[in-house]
Amino acid sequence: MHYIVIYFTLLWLFTTSQAQPCRVTTNWFGFIRLKKKTNVVVDSVDLTLPSYSYQSQAVWIQVPGSVKSAATKSAVEKKNLSFKSGLHAACHALLQVVPLFVRCNYSDLAPKCPNPLEQRYYPSRILLYGTGISVQV
Secondary structure (H helix, E strand, O other): OEEEEEEEOOOOOOOOEEEEEEEEEEEEOEEEEEOOOOOOEEEEEEOOOOOEEEEEEEEEEEOOOOOOOHHHHHHHHHOOOOHHHHHHHHHHHHHHHHHHOOOOOHHHEEEEOOOOOOOOOOOOEEEEEEOOHHHHO
16 A cells, blocks of 8 residues: 655646646555455555655646536535546546557556545545646646
8 A cells, every 4th residue: 555645836827727847746655465265354464665756747637617616516426436447537637648649558657536435525536647748738
């Protein structure tokens, strides 16, 4: 298990898409062992590994206010769907189609997705980062 922290300078312009330099930091904090047939957690192991950081470029698209309005969110939740889950799916969908337009492999980029189960605030955006190729996106 790990989490990724992305730091970048916010420079808000009049567009919902942005591209900025960023520092990507990966922190490994442990892993779990699962039973192969049942997927039951057998053990949890903590790790004390150093963080890994690198400079890159991040590109993101702010979700427009009309999409994230209370009326839209309630309509989505009325159908037993989750707004955060839809945002998560959109991140991965965008990641898969990028190689159709930019000469790269989909593994050259990574999305920073909201966890649908997390309760903390997460900005409504689709964010991709990686090998610096994200600026072409």
